[in-house]
Amino acid sequence: QKNLTVLSPEQIELAKMLLLEGQKHLFEHWPEPGVDDGKKKDFFEQVARLNSSYPGGLSSYIQNAKRLLADSKVGKNPYDGFTPSVPSGQVLTFGDADFIRLEEAGIKEARKSAFVLVAGGLGERLGYKGIKLALPIETTTGRCFMQHYVESILALQESSCRLAQDQHQSEIPLVIMTSDDTHTPTIKLLESNNYFGMKSTQVILLKQEKVACLDDNDATLALDPNDKYKIQTKPHGHGDVHALLYSSGLLNKWKQEGIKWVLFFQDTNGLLFKVDFPAIPASLGVSVTKGYHVNSLAVPRKAKEAIGGITKLTHTDGISVLSRRSMVINVEYNQLDPLLRATGHADGDVNCETGFSPFPGNINQLILELEPYIEELNKTRGAISEFVNPKYKDSTKTAFKSSTRLECMMQDYPKSLSPSARVGFTVMDTWLGYAPVKNNPEDAAKVPKGNPYHSATSGEMAIYKANSIILKKAGVQIADPITDVFNGQEVEVWPRVTWNPKWALTFSDVKRKVNEACSVSQRSTLVINNSNVILDTLSLDGTLIANEVEVKLAGAVQNKGWVLQHVDHKDSSNPEEIRIRGFKIQKVEQLELNHV
Numbered sequence: 001q002k003n004l005t006v007l008s009p010e011q012i013e014l015a016k017m018l019l020l021e022g023q024k025h026l027f028e029h030w031p032e033p034g035v036d037d038g039k040k041k042d043f044f045e046q047v048a049r050l051n052s053s054y055p056g057g058l059s060s061y062i063q064n065a066k067r068l069l070a071d072s073k074v075g076k077n078p079y080d081g082f083t084p085s086v087p088s089g090q091v092l093t094f095g096d097a098d099f100i101r102l103e104e105a106g107i108k109e110a111r112k113s114a115f116v117l118v119a120g121g122l123g124e125r126l127g128y129k130g131i132k133l134a135l136p137i138e139t140t141t142g143r144c145f146m147q148h149y150v151e152s153i154l155a156l157q158e159s160s161c162r163l164a165q166d167q168h169q170s171e172i173p174l175v176i177m178t179s180d181d182t183h184t185p186t187i188k189l190l191e192s193n194n195y196f197g198m199k200s201t202q203v204i205l206l207k208q209e210k211v212a213c214l215d216d217n218d219a220t221l222a223l224d225p226n227d228k229y230k231i232q233t234k235p236h237g238h239g240d241v242h243a244l245l246y247s248s249g250l251l252n253k254w255k256q257e258g259i260k261w262v263l264f265f266q267d268t269n270g271l272l273f274k275v276d277f278p279a280i281p282a283s284l285g286v287s288v289t290k291g292y293h294v295n296s297l298a299v300p301r302k303a304k305e306a307i308g309g310i311t312k313l314t315h316t317d318g319i320s321v322l323s324r325r326s327m328v329i330n331v332e333y334n335q336l337d338p339l340l341r342a343t344g345h346a347d348g349d350v351n352c353e354t355g356f357s358p359f360p361g362n363i364n365q366l367i368l369e370l371e372p373y374i375e376e377l378n379k380t381r382g383a384i385s386e387f388v389n390p391k392y393k394d395s396t397k398t399a400f401k402s403s404t405r406l407e408c409m410m411q412d413y414p415k416s417l418s419p420s421a422r423v424g425f426t427v428m429d430t431w432l433g434y435a436p437v438k439n440n441p442e443d444a445a446k447v448p449k450g451n452p453y454h455s456a457t458s459g460e461m462a463i464y465k466a467n468s469i470i471l472k473k474a475g476v477q478i479a480d481p482i483t484d485v486f487n488g489q490e491v492e493v494w495p496r497v498t499w500n501p502k503w504a505l506t507f508s509d510v511k512r513k514v515n516e517a518c519s520v521s522q523r524s525t526l527v528i529n530n531s532n533v534i535l536d537t538l539s540l541d542g543t544l545i546a547n548e549v550e551v552k553l554a555g556a557v558q559n560k561g562w563v564l565q566h567v568d569h570k571d572s573s574n575p576e577e578i579r580i581r582g583f584k585i586q587k588v589e590q591l592e593l594n595h596v
């Protein structure tokens with residue numbers, strides 16, 4: 001009461017709300033006015049931030065927490081009453097006529113899109129201290145994920161404007177969601193590299209706030225153990241991106257500018273985002289031609305692989321917590337297996353005759369049509385279905401081992417949509433696989449044989465494999481891969497082929513620039529850095545770097561090349577980004593073409 005005299009009217013309202021929500025413990029230790037007044041002010045500044053960054057404010061957060069904690073205590077399953085089945089989606093077969101048609105439709109439309117990259121997470125599972133966007137996507141060129149994404153979007157923009165004969169040269173906005181953990185290093189990475197060629201005004205950073213931690217089933221807000229004037233906070237999850245986009249006002253601005261699509265992607269989905277790779281243009285083409293409000297990109301998924309499964313959920317009576325009779329939605333990997341077992345599939349999540357789980361894997365690459373997205377967010381203010389995952393001390397489920405918090409995922413957006421919403425998904429070819437960079441070497445080496453490692457090693461090898469196979473499909477003779485073991489992970493090693501997105505964006509681009517009379521040996525490295533490089537009659541056995549603006553690569557090129565050297569991940573004499581891969585490139589000899 002006495003402390004009210006040092007508070008502003010807004011702060012008094014916040015204090016009243018906290019007291020009403022049963023949070024009086026937050027103030028019980030407060031000394032007389034005049035003592036720690038600065039800290040008390042800081043406390044209310046934090047409360048105001050927590051209040052304004054959550055749809056519905058802190059009181060909604062506390063009420064939602066109480067409800068979800070009560071459900072968790074009684075073991076309520078959010079999928080109770082739902083039967084899972086395999087949904088049908090659009091399957092893309094790389095390079096066929098349908099694929100090329102969709103790719104073209106997608107490229108044309110791309111200039112009317114905005115890209116949103118969720119990058120608020122730290123690479124805790126990866127065991128890498130920096131931001132993941134700064135990691136090299138592959139070590140042949142050392143280009144980082146951020147550079148790759150930015151250059152890919154710029155190439156897509158240029159190609160799209162050219163194809164659509166757009167005189168205005170539309171710019172594709174790139175939004176990056178950061179957090180306290182990643183914001184400053186993300187800005188630093190962009191600024192110190194001149195935004196990798198993008199206009200700085202084209203990049204918009206939105207920072208997500210953390211949410212309050214909870215000490216018990218009554219949603220008692222946890223105080224920071226090191227500061228009694230601070231509420232302990234933890235990340236709320238990538239689902240925050242919807243509320244942030246809504247509150248930023250960007251969506252309406254985009255609508256006025258003629259933007260029609262919003263494409264979401266994650267920080268190390270390197271392979272799939274490779275815009276020079278087919279995924280984005282072709283799946284945007286699917287959204288355009290099928291009129292999907294929501295289109296999730298999916299990949300063939302190994303049973304129990306740590307990516308969510310796209311699932312059709314049908315409710316027995318049509319009345320459900322999710323308020324829909326049936327929907328196609330991501331079911332997280334830790335929930336899919338128990339859900340299948342509980343609904344008559346005794347073996348749970350297992351591979352079928354294709355060698356993959358029948359449930360396609362969610363890669364969190366979402367394409368939303370802007371207008372229905374705005375309509376929905378006007379109703380929900382961007383609030384996304386949440387969950388809580390407390391670690392209980394014992395089976396009475398009355399106390400937690402450590403504080404917990406509510407979490408949300410961006411792919412849960414369709415859960416609140418009406419049954420009339422057009423929600424679909426697009427699955428890529430099986431040869432592609434999925435190779436995000438998420439696991440540290442020890443955890444990756446423990447992945448069951450045959451399942452993807454999701455490590456820096458497999459992520460880099462997947463780029464070479466994808467590029468090699470694309471060249472092969474375009475007619476180049478590419479030698480078969482060998483297998484090797486790095487950091488305890490057995491991987492296929494294909495020729496190290498990389499190209500800049502300017503060189504080729506679509507499969508049609510590759511075919512135009514490649515003559516069938518070319519060959520590349522397994523130990524070779526081929527780097528294409530410019531748009532007018534033609535692979536004519538090249539026979540490569542060694543390393544060739546084509547930096548030249550206009551060149552026809554013809555004849556035999558042979559040299560000692562670049563060699564992959566094994567590196568132990570525990571060997572601290574190498575930088576972290578090398579150790580997490582288990583190899584480094586020894587540049588022995590190469591032919592480099594530099595003349596303009």
Ligand code: UGB
Pocket residue numbers: 118119120121122177179235236237238265266267268306307308309330332333362363364409436438
């Ligand atoms: N992220 C944020 O921006 N903010 C946050 O608070 C948290 C994360 P993870 P996750 O494709 O492999 C997802 O931690 O959540 C960003 C899907 O849920 O790498 O375990 C973060 O920076 C799952 O269905 O992944 O699993 C990163 O860019 C499956 O598809 C992104 O969110 C899986 O990804 C993902 O965060 C996958």
